Amino acid sequence: MVETQTRQPQHRPGSQVPTAWGRVLGLALGVAVLLGLVITAFAWPNLHSAPRGIPVGVVAPPQVAGQLGDRLAAAAGEDAFEISVLADQDAAEQAIRDREVYGAILLGPDGGRMLTATAASPAVASALGQLAANVPAEAGGPLQVTDVVPLPDDDPRGVGLGSAVLPIVIGGIASGALSCLQIVGRGRRLATVLAVAVGGGLVLTLVMQTWFSALAGSFWANAGVLALGICAIGTTIVGLHRFLGTAAIGLVAAVMVLLGNPLSGAMSAPEMLPAGWGALGQVLPPGATATALRSVGWFDGAGSTGAFIVLGCWIAAGLLLTLLPGRSRSTV
Template identity: 35%
Template sequence: MSTSTDPGVDQITPRQEGTTRPAVVHTPWARALALAVGAAAIVVVILLAFLWPTVTSTVKDLPIAIAGPSAQVSAVETQLDKAASGAFAITSLSDRQAAVDAIQKRSVYGAIVLGDSPEVLSASANGAAVTQIMNQVAANIQAAANAQAQAAVQQAIASGHAPAGTKAPTITVKVTDVVPLASTDARGLGLAASSFPLVLGGMLGGVLISLLVAGSWRRLGAVALYGVAGGLAVTGILQGWFGILQGDFWVNALAVGLAMFAVAAFVVGMNALFGRVGIAIGAVLTVLVGNPLSAAAQPLQFLVGPWGAIGQWFVPGASVTLLRDLSYFPSADALFPWLVLLGWAAVGVVGMLAGHFRNQEVTEAAA
């Protein structure tokens, strides 16, 4: 019996005469303990990667609009700043229609329309967090308006301009959902949850193709077919079966397929350039960096510092933004997420081709 020379496995010594089984040389304690600590450290890194963006997020810089008379707009801006300083990035608009257009283009996430009948415009398609905030804004404006009306009546009674017992009219702030979610995904949970399976599916496809397919051109063909088949199948489930995605099926399938192709191509390209280490690079950048920063379940402005904007440069952030725009905000400018997905796909293809020619040169030199 031969003795293993791999330090990572237990070594077996040749069988001694008179013995019934070979002696085993166990893994050194130092190595075993180091592996255990390293595995625990990896778990900690993964936990932090997924929890840190959520735990550290705060309500800040939410883009909203205020439409109405300038005096009322200034008063509401002051009121919002006192109630929640830094929570809103406010844009002044001329009227209600301008506010609706801005929401549909997704340049703002909500709006306050002032006048004789104040109204708050929301868009539940932006996510549950935005809907909750806009409902709270409506409640605060209504409370402030009723308090102001009550104070005016009390002043009129005190000055003799109104009889005692006069009651102030009750002011109700109407909340209108300008871009509602589909009834098949009324809470938006499916759209938010679809980001991670797309990334994980793309990564697994890239890993399998890297390990099981030989030949750079064959790998490229396999990744392309994987993107097409995955895009059609996943869109069929998300839109045709569960009704999570809305809008044009073929455009959504193109977006889903491009996202899966981009991740898979990047993993295969990194593997072609750096070997097995490249697979780890692809997994880390897409799953541990890109996915937690995707802002799938909350506005990207809520993430700490510039990380929300940075997350939109990765496949998970770009894909979830693109699918949300295609489903509910067709008037929004979706050029940037399309370009991000195309950019990652191009990097992967270039990596595959560069690895092909590099390996070809090495083989020819060895020959």
């Protein structure tokens, strides 16, 4: 009786089995979905950018202020602006410098003026400028526009501040990832994050303020704000790594890149983003850093308290997670 033997396919030494077509298609589909998420995250806020609850001051008699509010609602939308009546021009300028309002409309018997602050938001200042130009003559228009807090002449559109958000995100992710993957010891990991944050803050400020002239104010204060932004992201990765392992790097990177960066409001303003999303961006490190940097650079720190609290909370959470007993198998 002859036994039939089934011959198994033999592979040469060092050869690899071809990847299954299902895996190839799955990887291609995954990348396509990722690209869809990226374009949605970055394009959607910009495509739906519009004034939403932007605080604007008015210096005018109460009756006139009420009529002006109705005109603004009719021109830009019911919820586009929040009107607050101010006493005089000095009060209006101070409210702008304190970041209580983005601009102010001054109406009087001799005509009207529009006060703006390009440094607070070029997009909002542009929207207010368009409103000033469209005020009819019977209402005192068109209004002359005065920029109370302008941006530097070398960066009149505020591109420098908006461009700083992504490097902050990259610096934070890099500091956390390098600490977790290359450094052993909790204290050494945190020290690595701190060193990268300090160095990154100094380099970014050197480029943006000294070279590009895109920042104003104190060099050291700006560098400190940027360092806090990098540190907030880095310490979060180090803390979560003790519980999630390397998945923490991908998780934090996805949140900061897909949500934190496009929702930061650095190129426009939180009030210009779709409802709710601007507020979300301000409780993430990129948005908080951009707000703090804008306030410290041009407004002597006015309006930065909330941003610093947010950054402090992220850093504190990262430190707390780092100090708690973790589940990671790596030596810490």
